[in-house]
Amino acid sequence: MADQYAIKDKTVICQSESGSTYIITRAGCSCTGYAYRRICRHYKEAEYRGLIEQAERPRTLLLRSPMIIASRKKAIVDYLTKNKIPFTNKKVDKLESVLNINMTPEEFSQLAKST
Numbered sequence: 001m002a003d004q005y006a007i008k009d010k011t012v013i014c015q016s017e018s019g020s021t022y023i024i025t026r027a028g029c030s031c032t033g034y035a036y037r038r039i040c041r042h043y044k045e046a047e048y049r050g051l052i053e054q055a056e057r058p059r060t061l062l063l064r065s066p067m068i069i070a071s072r073k074k075a076i077v078d079y080l081t082k083n084k085i086p087f088t089n090k091k092v093d094k095l096e097s098v099l100n101i102n103m104t105p106e107e108f109s110q111l112a113k114s115t
Ligand SMILES: [Zn+2]
Pocket: 022, 029, 030, 031, 032, 033, 034, 040, 041, 042, 043
């Protein structure tokens, strides 16, 4: 079994084939090899796969930011009100979570009425 890599809390976690777990960041790897040589296969592999850069990047998706979600909910409320479709806050939350860019107004209305 080869080394396994995962990203957690802005670090790359390497589960090595020998059963050890190492933590890799831009600053280095927690293995003893890295401590001696300032380089190791875990670090090289994590860097090669772009995992170090990926771990450093903020993971909040813009489309799921509170501001965008609030805007989408307001748009949904306006739409439902204009089209005289009854709604509750819970229904608006549900519709917001499923609304996508490929939906037609008819599909959305139908979904709103059946939710
Ligand atoms: Zn290492």
